[in-house]
Each structure stands twice: as structure tokens, then as C-alpha cells.
Amino acid sequence: MEVTGRMIWNQFKVLLLCVIITLIGQRIGYGISISEAIPGMIIVLIICMAALIIKDYTPQLKFPAFAWASLIALILTMPFVPTSKFLLGYTKHVSFLGTTTPILAFAGISIGMKVAKIKELSWRLVLVAFCVFVGTFFGSAIIAQIVLKIQGII
Amino acid sequence: MESNDLLETKGSVPSHVRLYIAVLLIVIITELIGIHKFPVGPGTVVLLPMLYAVIIGILITPQVLGKSISVLQKLISRDEVDLAGAIVMISLLPLGVKYGTLVGPAVEKIVKAGPAFILQELGNLGTILVALPIALLLGLKREAVGASVSICREPTLGVIGERYGISSDEGTGTLGTYMTGTVLGTIFFGILGGISVATGLHPYALAMACGIGSASMMTASSASLATAVPAMKDTILAYAATSNLLTGVTGIYSVIFLAIPLTNFLYRKFQPIIQGKKEVE
Numbered sequence: 001m002e003v004t005g006r007m008i009w010n011q012f013k014v015l016l017l018c019v020i021i022t023l024i025g026q027r028i029g030y031g032i033s034i035s036e037a038i039p040g041m042i043i044v045l046i047i048c049m050a051a052l053i054i055k056d057y058t059p060q061l062k063f064p065a066f067a068w069a070s071l072i073a074l075i076l077t078m079p080f081v082p083t084s085k086f087l088l089g090y091t092k093h094v095s096f097l098g099t100t101t102p103i104l105a106f107a108g109i110s111i112g113m114k115v116a117k118i119k120e121l122s123w124r125l126v127l128v129a130f131c132v133f134v135g136t137f138f139g140s141a142i143i144a145q146i147v148l149k150i151q152g153i154i
Numbered sequence: 155m156e157s158n159d160l161l162e163t164k165g166s167v168p169s170h171v172r173l174y175i176a177v178l179l180i181v182i183i184t185e186l187i188g189i190h191k192f193p194v195g196p197g198t199v200v201l202l203p204m205l206y207a208v209i210i211g212i213l214i215t216p217q218v219l220g221k222s223i224s225v226l227q228k229l230i231s232r233d234e235v236d237l238a239g240a241i242v243m244i245s246l247l248p249l250g251v252k253y254g255t256l257v258g259p260a261v262e263k264i265v266k267a268g269p270a271f272i273l274q275e276l277g278n279l280g281t282i283l284v285a286l287p288i289a290l291l292l293g294l295k296r297e298a299v300g301a302s303v304s305i306c307r308e309p310t311l312g313v314i315g316e317r318y319g320i321s322s323d324e325g326t327g328t329l330g331t332y333m334t335g336t337v338l339g340t341i342f343f344g345i346l347g348g349i350s351v352a353t354g355l356h357p358y359a360l361a362m363a364c365g366i367g368s369a370s371m372m373t374a375s376s377a378s379l380a381t382a383v384p385a386m387k388d389t390i391l392a393y394a395a396t397s398n399l400l401t402g403v404t405g406i407y408s409v410i411f412l413a414i415p416l417t418n419f420l421y422r423k424f425q426p427i428i429q430g431k432k433e434v435e
Contacts, residue, residue, distance in 0.1 A: 006162075007158050007161075010158070010161040010162055010163060011158075011161065011244055013161075013163065014161060014241055014244045014245070015244055015245075015247065015248070017174050018241075018244070018245040018248065019248060021174070021177060021178050021181050022181075022248065024178065024181065024182065025181040025182070025184075025185045025203075026185075028181075028182060028185040028186055029184075029185030029186075029188060029189075029203055030185075041248075043251075044248045044251045044252065045248075047251045047254075048244075048247035048248055048250075048251060051247060051250070051251075052244070052247070062410075063410065064312065064313050064316040064317060064410070065243075065247060065250075065316060066246050066247060066249075066250040066309075066312030066313055066315070066316050066406075067250070067309075067312070067313060067406050067407070067410060068250075069247045069248075069250035069251045069254065070250040070251065070253050070254040070257075070309065070312070070406055071254065072251075072254065073250070073251040073252070073253070073254025073255045073258060074254040074255075074257055074258040074261065074403070075258070076254075076255075076258065077254065077255045077258030077259055078258050078259070078261045078262070079258075079259055079261070079262055080262075084258070084259070087255065088255060088259070091251070091252065091255045094248070094252055096249075096252050096253070096256065097189075097202060097203070097204070098185075099248045099249045099252055100202075100203075100204045100249060100308070101180075101181050101184055101185060101203045101204050101207050102177055102181050102207075102245055103204070103242065103245045103246055103249060104204040104205075104207040104208040104211070105176075105177045105180040105181060105184075105207040105208070105210070105211045106177060106211070106238045106241050106242045106245050106320075107208055107211065107238075107242050107315075107320045107321075107329065108180075108207060108208035108209065108210065108211015108212045108213075109173070109176070109177070109211040109212070109214065109215055109230060109234065109235055109238040110211075110235060110236075110238040110239035110242055110319075110320055110321040111211075111212060111320065111321045111325075111326060111329070112211065112212050112214070112215020112216070112217060112218060112230075112235055113215065113216075113217055113232075113235055113321070114321060114326060115212055115215070115217055115218055116217075117326070118212075118326060121294065121297060121326070121330070124289075124292040124293070124294060125294075125297070125301060125326075125327065125330030125331070125334065126330070126334050126338075127288070127292065128285050128288060128289045128292065128294065128298070128301045128302060128327075128330070128331065129301065129306075129330060129331040129334035129335060129338075130334070130342060131281075131284050131285035131288045131289070131302070132281045132284070132285040132301065132302055132304075132305055132306070132331050133281075133305065133335070133339070133342050133343065133346065133366075134284060134346070135280040135281035135282070135283060135284030135285050135302075136277070136278045136280055136281040136304070136305045136363075136366050137343075137346060137350070137363045137364075137366065137375070138277075138280060138284075138350075138353075138355075138363065139276075139277035139278060139279060139280015139281065139283070139284075139363075140274040140275070140277030140278060140280070140362060140363040140365075140366070140397070141274075141277065141350070141353075141355050141359045141360050141362070141363035142277060142280075142355070142359075143273055143274045143276060143277040144270050144271075144273075144274035144277070144358070144359035144360075144362040144363060145355050145356055145359035147269055147270040147273050147274065148270050148356065148358055148359055151268075151269070151270060153270070153358065154356040154358055154359070
């Protein structure tokens with residue numbers, strides 16, 4: 001698909017509104033001053049835009065914008081990178097939980113048309129989640145057991 | 155319609171305005187309700203604003219409360235529901251950035267962690283082997299892929315939400331595991347951490363297993379493991395925390411490059427065997 005300035009502009013508007021809603025939400029929920037959080041939110045917004053643009057221009061990579069956003073932030077905050085202190089100083093005023101609330105509100109509205117199906121699946125999804133928990137736990141434990149044994153640590 | 159076309163504001167400004175107002179109101183209400191925790195056994199039931207937000211979000215759609223309250227349909231109609239689906243993918247990005255800033259400072263630890271820590275990360279794929287067949291037995295279709303691809307914390311929610319859409323069948327599965335983990339995760343892992351000693355696996359190995367990519371679940375499982383094996387407490391807590399940081403860094407790439415392809419591959423193999431009839435992707 002062709003990347004257009006209009007498309008990027010539309011994505012920017014969505015992000016800007018989400019960031020504003022998050023600023024209000026985290027002020028109410030976590031007492032984070034809006035003016036103090038604005039610089040951090042602007043940094044978040046810039047990284048998000050960079051991630052979207054990289055993704056739009058590299059469709060063949062199949063690497064999601066979410067992963068680009070996370071990777072850019074990770075690289076810029078590694079301890080030996082000069083931007084680390086500066087970025088962490090501002091993004092600490094962006095609440096992790098605060099960013100999740102608007103996402104889940106949008107997500108809730110978007111799955112509203114499937115409510116009958118979700119009702120039908122409900123307990124099954126919870127049961128599967130428990131199987132997921134058991135699987136990830138013992139999968140890791142078994143591999144760790146083998147490697148630690150080979151290394152002679154246990 | 156392509157999600158980028160849905161985001162076009164020209165000609166649909168009222169629809170955008172209604173949706174953002176609805177979400178802003180939901181956020182204000184849910185943040186006012188705030189976080190509520192109830193201790194249960196070795197863990198805690200955690201009710202976060204995001205949980206109320208997803209519930210209120212579902213409730214205000216046309217097929218739920220909108221069915222009986224026609225005024226609500228004027229605020230949230232089918233158009234706004236479709237638009238919300240397109241916006242979710244973009245609204246996830248700030249979470250991705252925040253997540254990156256939380257794990258960035260931990261990168262050094264990976265280099266120092268040693269082979270056991272790094273290799274056991276692959277064990278997180280064990281979720282697919284255990285949960286996918288069971289999900290198929292329970293009759294789930296493509297939801298099975300989203301639900302069992304990983305423990306479905308924020309990175310998975312972001313990746314699956316973007317690739318398949320949150321309102322897709324895969325997205326529903328991921329959301330199910332995500333929300334279950336958020337509400338009940340610490341209770342489940344609080345119990346599991348303690349009783350896992352009975353398997354005969356070494357407490358150090360179990361300690362690494364506690365780091366599943368969620369700080370609260372790691373804390374619950376390692377604390378209860380340490381209570382069961384008090385002599386090794388310090389090492390258990392240190393191993394669990396390190397492993398959790400590693401999962402935080404590597405988890406997202408593991409989901410993109412290993413877990414999604416593997417889950418889809420196994421779905422194609424198992425689905426016809428377990429459910430008899432082939433389901434198209």
C-alpha cells in the first residue's frame with residue numbers, strides 16, 4: 001500500500017488524542033501532574049510516529065509497529081547509551097497502567113459485536129489461560145533444569 | 155475496509171468525536187474507580203481500571219446495552235465500533251514505548267546472565283504445546299492461536315492486536331489470556347510457585363521459571379517458592395527477577411519470530427485431527 005502524508009497525518013491525530021486521554025486518565029488515577037507529564041508524552045509520541053513510519057515503509061519485514069516502538073525505546077534507554085538518562089527522566093511521568101486504560105476501552109468497544117461469542121467462550125478462555133500459565137512455567141523450568149545440570153550448577 | 159481508510163477523518167469527524175468522547179468518559183470513570191485488590195490465599199485478585207474499561211466498552215456497544223437504550227446507539231453505532239478496531243492498533247503504541255523504556259535498562263543483564271537463563275526463555279514456548287491442544291479440545295477455533303501463543307502480556311497483546319486485530323478471533327483469544335492473567339495471575343502463580351517443588355525439579359530451575367514476563371506474577375510465584383524452600387530464598391528471588399527481565403526484553407521477538415509461526419504450524423496440524431473438520435484461516 002502506498003504511504004501518503006495524509007495517512008501519516010491521520011495516524012498522528014489518533015496518537016495525539018490517545019496521549020491526551022492518557023494524560024487526563026493518569027492525572028485522575030495516579031495523581032501524575034499533567035504539565036509534568038507532557039514532555040514525556042511528547043517523547044512517547046515522537047517514538048510512536050517513528051515506529052509507524054518505519055513500519056509503513058517496510059511492509060516486507062512483517063515487524064509490527066508495536067515492536068518497533070518498543071525496540072526504539074529499548075535502544076534509547078540502554079544504560080550505556082547517552083540518551084538513556086534524559087529519556088527515563090521524562091518517561092517516568094508516563095504511567096504504564098495509565099496507557100493501558102484507553103487501549104482497553106477502545107478494545108472493549110471494538111469487540112462489542114462479538115459479545116455472544118465471547119459469552120459462549122468465556123470459561124473456556126479462562127481454562128486455556130491456566131494451561132498457558134502451566135505450560136510457560138514448566139517449559140522454562142524443564143529447560144533450566146537440563147542446562148543447570150549440564151553446567152554442574154545443580 | 156483498510157484500517158488506514160477508517161482512520162480518515164474527512165467526512166467522518168462526528169463519528170471520531172463521538173468515539174473519543176466515549177473513551178475519554180470511560181477512562182475518567184474507570185480511573186476514578188481506581189485499583190482494587192483482594193488478598194486470596196497466596197495471591198491477590200487485582201481489579202484494574204483497564205478491566206472496567208473493557209467491560210464498559212463492551213456494554214455500550216449496539217448489540218449489548220445499545221439494544222435497549224436507543225440513545226446509546228446514537229453515541230456508539232456500528233461505525234464507531236469499526237473505527238475503534240482501527241484505533242486500537244495505534245493506541246497500543248505508547249504502551250510499547252513505555253514497555254521498551256522499562257526493559258531497556260535491563261539489557262546489560264542479558265549479557266551477564268549466562269546460558270541457563272537465556273535458553274530457558276525458549277521454555278516459554280511450552281505454553282503452545284500444553285495449551286493449544288486443550289484449546290482445540292474445548293472447541294476454540296482461531297481463538298486458540300491467540301490464547302495459547304504466549305502468556306499474552308502487553309507485548310503479545312500489541313503484536314497480535316496489530317497483526318490480526320483485537321476484534322479478530324485471534325485477538326479475542328489473546329485478550330482472554332491477557333485479562334485472565336491480569337485478574338487471576340498472581341493467585342494462580344502464587345499457588346503454582348509453592349506446589350511446584352513437589353515435581354522434584356530443582357528450586358533454582360523453578361526460580362528461573364517464575365520469570366514469565368510479568369512483575370506481579372513473578373513476585374507472587376517466587377515469593378511462594380521461596381517460602382517453600384527458605385534456605386535458598388535469596389538465590390530464588392534473584393534468579394526469578396533476572397529471568398523476568400530477560401523475558402521482558404526477549405519475549406516480543408520470541409512471539410514474532412518463533413511463537414506465532416509455531417502456533418500457526420501446530421494449529422494446521424492439530425486442528426483437523428482434534429476437531430475433525432478443517433477450518434480455514
